[in-house]
Amino acid sequence: MPEAAACTPRRQTLKGWCALAALLGVFILLESLLPLSTAVQIGADEGIELAKAMLCLQGHRLYSEIWNDQPPLHTFLVTQALRHLGHSVLWPRLITVGFALALLGAVFVIVLRHSGLGVAAICIGLVIASPGFIELSASCMLEIPALGTAVAALAVLSIPPRGRWFIREVVAGILLAAAAQMKLVPLYLVPLCALIVWLRNSKGGTGLKSAIVPLLVLGTSLIAAYVTLDLLIDRGAFLSNFQQTWTSHFGEAKSFDYGSADEHPFGWNVLLRNWDTSAPAMLGVLLLAFLVQRTPTVLVPLAWLALSFLVFAIHKPWWPYYYIHTAVPLCWCAALGIWKLVDGVRASRRRYGYVLLALYVFCAVPWMATRVYLQVSGIRKSPHTYSTLVLSQIERYRPFAHWIYADKPIYSFYSGIPLPPQLAVLVTKRFWAGEMTNARLVEELTSCKPELIVRDNDGREVPFEALLQTEYRLVYEDGADRLYAHRSVAKKALP
Secondary structure (H helix, E strand, C coil), X not given: CHHHHHHHHHHHHHHHHHHHHHHHHHHHHHHHCCCCXXXXXXXXXXXXXXXXXXXXXXXXXXXXXXXXXXXXXXXXXXXXXXXXXXXXXXXXXHHHHHXXXXXXXXXXXXXXXXXXXXXXXXXXXXXXXXCCHHHHCCCCCCHHHHHHHHHHHHHHHHXXXXXXXXXXXXXXXXXXXXXXXXXXXXXXXXXXXXXXXXXXXXXXXXXXXXXXXXXHHHHHHHHHHHHHHXXXXXXXXXXXXXXXXHHHHHCCCCCCCCCCHHHCCCCCHHHHHCHHHHHHHHHHHHHHHHHCCCCHHHHHHHHHHHHHHHHHHHCCCCCHHHHHHHHHHHHHHHHHHHHHHHHHHHHHCCHHHHHHHHHHHHHHHHHHHHHHHHHHHHHHCCCXXXXXXXXXXXXXXXXXXXXXXXXXCHHHHHHCXXXXXXXXXXXXXXXXXXXXXXXXXXXXXXXXXCCEEEEECCCCCCCCHHHHHHHEEEEEECCCEEEEEECCCCCCCCC
């Protein structure tokens, strides 16, 4: 009996690792279907992130030269990948894929510790099938790397304690600092970290008093690691220029030429489109609410879900890729609801239970599979930037071009011609905050005089229309783009 009892935990651990490996294998298979090394734009802000890294490769510094409202760690990682592995978009995208694997693994560990293997496996499957997850996990953007690192901190805190040292709190603090050095948004998970520490230390009945020291260690580790990382990456440039980030994210709106943040509220309709998760999640929330008094640890998924809604339903602007923050706890609650439904059907063996379960499976599984298929096929069928006709025209002027300005920043990366540092990150938040205006845009273009300008051929009038008419010549035009060359280089195109 003792030997059998000793084998049971090992067998359970082995099952857990096998289940996680199988789920991660499915995710890797889906990612391998995407053109990761091909010149297509995956994700809305991928061009901006690549443009920043390209400028850093040439020695330009973030914040002082390159306007940037995000922390520097992700740009640093992408820059190092391009410097040491080659100028290919594959490497920045593989960085994101790696962080996505870390995110899935961390979520699995957390759910496994709190809810068991079955719920953990279902949860990961639902996360993979969530709206936009496959695309976001392949794009050179900040969201997945930052969230994956922060959730890894939650996973570390969920590991049972061994010894008296606060190793988990130190490691979790370092991970949270790394996440915040990529994007500040994941810091909303700090209260959840505190809740996990409090629940873990209150089991013995000592309550908050026994949680104070671990929380202090966690907070000290977070602050110390954050400052250290900032000093190591760029000699403290981010904290020295924190006003750029603060003004962009929390400053008062000063311009409405490009709309306002209030025009981008939380997209509640995404919950309807994701009914296959939202419906069982309601069942899971009800189940957790009934169990709170008997099992306080069920507060973790409830608090996580409530925290994500509190932050992202209130904060504006809300962009579609923010949904991943809500999707993770929602999938956990949904997995609990599905597992409870399966358990109830097996226990009662009533016909209507089997009918209800079969109805959900036959409706939800094809819906999720279709959503994943559309993500993969949509990316595969998107226009290949390298075959875009305007790029071949840009190539003719490349030896004579020091700067390029483009409505699509991705053209800068694939042409190998950098954007002007002050114009590399032209996001709407920058215009709302008044840090960038149409007048200043014209002033910057007039000052740096980029040899090439590529604008969308959509018929709209741009603020620098007068500059184009006097200083530039239209050298190429198609249904998507217009290419202008400065008069000094307009006649120098290579054959």
